[in-house]
Amino acid sequence: MKQTNVGVIGVGSMGYNHVRIYSELENTNLMAISDMMRGTLDKVSKEFNTIGYVDYDNILKLDDIEIVNICVPTVYHYNVVMDAIEAGKNVLVEKPIALEISEAQKMIDAAKDAGVTLATGHVERFNPAVRVAKQLIDDGEIGEIVTANSKRLGPFPPRIRDVGVAIDLAIHDIDIFNYIFESHPTTVFANMSSKLANCEFEDHAEIMTKYDNGALSILETNWLTPYKKRQLNITGVDGIISVDYGNQTVTLYKENNQVKNVKVKNKEPLKEELKSFVNAVNTKTEPEVSGLDGFKALKIVKAAMKSSKEQRLVHLD
Numbered sequence: 001m002k003q004t005n006v007g008v009i010g011v012g013s014m015g016y017n018h019v020r021i022y023s024e025l026e027n028t029n030l031m032a033i034s035d036m037m038r039g040t041l042d043k044v045s046k047e048f049n050t051i052g053y054v055d056y057d058n059i060l061k062l063d064d065i066e067i068v069n070i071c072v073p074t075v076y077h078y079n080v081v082m083d084a085i086e087a088g089k090n091v092l093v094e095k096p097i098a099l100e101i102s103e104a105q106k107m108i109d110a111a112k113d114a115g116v117t118l119a120t121g122h123v124e125r126f127n128p129a130v131r132v133a134k135q136l137i138d139d140g141e142i143g144e145i146v147t148a149n150s151k152r153l154g155p156f157p158p159r160i161r162d163v164g165v166a167i168d169l170a171i172h173d174i175d176i177f178n179y180i181f182e183s184h185p186t187t188v189f190a191n192m193s194s195k196l197a198n199c200e201f202e203d204h205a206e207i208m209t210k211y212d213n214g215a216l217s218i219l220e221t222n223w224l225t226p227y228k229k230r231q232l233n234i235t236g237v238d239g240i241i242s243v244d245y246g247n248q249t250v251t252l253y254k255e256n257n258q259v260k261n262v263k264v265k266n267k268e269p270l271k272e273e274l275k276s277f278v279n280a281v282n283t284k285t286e287p288e289v290s291g292l293d294g295f296k297a298l299k300i301v302k303a304a305m306k307s308s309k310e311q312r313l314v315h316l317d
Contacts (some may be wrong), residue, residue, distance in 0.1 A: 002027060002282065003027060003028065003029045004027060004028050004029065004066055004067060004278050004281065004282060005031045005062075005064045005065045005066050005067070006022050006028050006029065006030055006031060006065065006067045006069065006278075007030075007031055007032045007033065007034070007065045007068045007069070007089075008022065008030070008033045008034070008068070008069045008071065009033075009034045009035075009056045009068060009069070009070050009071065009072060009080055010034070010035060010070060010071035010072035010073075010094075011033050011034070011041065011044045012035065012037070012040060012071070012159070013159055014094055015033075015035070015071030015072075015094075016044060017270055018069045018071055018270070018274065019033055019048055019050075020048070021268075021270060021274050022069075022274065023048050024271075025271075025274065025275065025278070027278060027282075028067075028274075028278060030048060031050065031051065031059075031062060031064065031065055032050060032052070032053060032058070032059045032065070033045060033048075033050055033051070033052050033053070033059075034053045034055070034056040034058070034059050035052070035054070036054060038054060041053075041054060056080060056083075057083070060083060060084055060087035060089060061087070065089060066089070066281060067089065067090045067091075067092070067277070067278065067281055068084045068089040068090070068091055068092075069091075069092045069093075069094075069121075069274075070084065070091060070092070070093040070094065071121075073162045074096060074098075074099050074163050074167065075162045077093055077094075077096075077097065077099065077103070078098050078099065078100075078103040078106070078107065081093050081098075081107050081118075082106070082107060085110045085111050085114050085118070086110070086114070088114060088116060089116060090116045090118075090281045091111070091116065091117070091118050091119070092119045092121055092273075092274070092277045092287075093107075093118070093119070093120060093121060093294070094121040095120055095122050095123075095171055095172070095175070095294060096120075096163075096167050096171050096294065096297070096298050096301070097120045097294030097295060097297075097298055098298065099162075099163070099167075100302075101295070101298055101299055101302055104291070104294060104295040104298055105295065107291060108292060117277075117280060117281050117287060118290065119277050119280070119287035119288075119290060119291065120289050120291055120293055120294025120297075121273065121289070122171075122172065122175040122289045122293065122294065122297065123172075123269045123270050123273050124172050124173075124175070124176055124245060124269065125175065125176070125179060125273070125288065126267075126269040126270070126272035126273040126276065126288075127245055127248065127269045128248055128264050128265055128267050128269070128272075129243045129245060129247075129248040129250050129264050130176060130179075130232075130243060132250045132262055132263075132264050133232070133241050133243050133250055134179065134180060136250070136252060137180060137234065137236070137241070140238075141236075141239060141241070141252060141254075142234065142235070142236030142237070142238050142240065143236040143237040143238035143239070144236055144237050145180070145181065145215045145234060145235070145236050146214075146215065146235050146236060147215065147216045147217070147218065147234075147235045148177055148180055148181070148215070148216075148217045148218075148232065148233065148234045148235070149217065149218040149220075149232075149233050149235075150173040150176070150177075150217075150218075150219050150220070150221075150231065150232045150233070151220050151221070151229050152169045152170070152172060152219075152220075152221040152229070152230055153220070153221065153222050153225035153228065153229040153230075154169075154222075154223065154225055154227070154228040154229070155223060155224075155226055155227075155228075156198070156199060156223040156224075157223070158198075163201060164194070164199070164201025164202035164203065164205075165192075165201070165202055165204060165221055165222060165223050166190075166192060166202055166205045166207075166221070166301050166304060167298075169221045169223075170205050170207055170219055170221045170301060170304070171297050171298065171301050173217075173219050173221070173232070174207070174209070174217075174219065174297045174300045174301060175289070175294075175296075175297040176232065177209065177211075177217040177219075178293070178296055178297060178300075180234060181211050181213060181215050181217070183211040183212055183213040183215060184211065184212045184316075185209050185210065185211050185212075185300055185316050186210050186211060186212050186316055187209070187313055187314065187315055187316065188207065188208065188209045188210075188300060188303045188304050188307055188313070188314050188316060189207075189208050189304075189307050189312075189313045189314070190205060190206060190207040190208070190304035190305070190307040190308040191205070191206045191308055192204065192205040192206075192308040195224060196223065196224070199223065202305075202308070203222060203223040204221070204223070204224055205219070205220075205221050205222070205308070206218075206219070206220050207219040207221075207304045209300060209304075228246065230244065230245035230246045231243065231244055231245065232245065238254070238255070239252060239253055239254040239255070240252075240253040241253075248264050248266045249261070249264060250262040250264055273289075276288050299316070300316070303316055
């Protein structure tokens with residue numbers, strides 16, 4: 001079995017799990033990790049018996065490394081990704097792809113010019129419950145989709161200091177809406193504000209997006225709820241699909257009070273995501289969630305933020 005050499009830049013909360021999974025996969029070899037925080041770096045490096053660098057350039061200089069996963073704070077995504085691409089590495093960058101739309105576009109263009117693969121880490125795409133729901137939709141179980149609404153709620157995470165809830169959380173569901181609808185968004189209207197004294201960005205957001213196939217998405221997310229809730233409901237003309245992201249369950253509601261708990265084989269979404277990315281690199285195929293997918297999700301979030309700021313409907317081109 002071919003061993004693909006991997007490096008991980010940023011090994012905090014999310015990056016740690018990337019390191020863990022790559023150390024578990026049979027077809028990957030975790031060669032090195034990097035983190036600016038020496039204490040975190042030393043701890044993770046020792047736990048997984050791998051080389052650790054404070055300066056991520058040392059990872060990019062390792063010719064044998066084919067894949068680099070970037071899990072640094074969002075404000076650093078652009079610079080680190082561009083450096084990795086320039087070094088000829090295939091890159092998976094955690095969502096959001098970048099802080100600004102212009103940065104995302106430059107990253108996509110650079111990867112294309114360099115002939116490397118760029119993927120965005122929208123992990124919910126690999127949630128088995130989402131996959132099952134999408135298959136039910138494709139099979140016509142609920143007919144034409146009318147609306148999809150999601151709730152992604154929970155307490156404030158102190159580790160997030162560079163973005164608000166829209167870019168950190170809402171972008172998950174926006175990407176899922178794009179995946180489900182397979183349609184282009186035309187308008188977005190949103191309301192956002194900050195209520196928490198210790199949060200300088202928005203800590204709650206309500207976003208409504210219209211798609212050119214007529215479908216409508218409604219998203220509620222916040223850092224105000226004392227418990228986590230991750231739920232998606234998709235309404236079609238012939239039924240409703242209810243997804244619990246966390247529990248990985250899918251319930252199908254049909255006419256005449258028919259209710260069916262659809263079988264879902266539970267899996268770790270992040271592990272499925274990393275396996276998929278490694279396969280895309282090795283087979284030289286398009287990743288399941290590309291840089292362009294990340295760009296599209298970011299563009300909608302940015303439009304929603306503009307809508308909230310200007311208190312008006314924003315049209316998307």
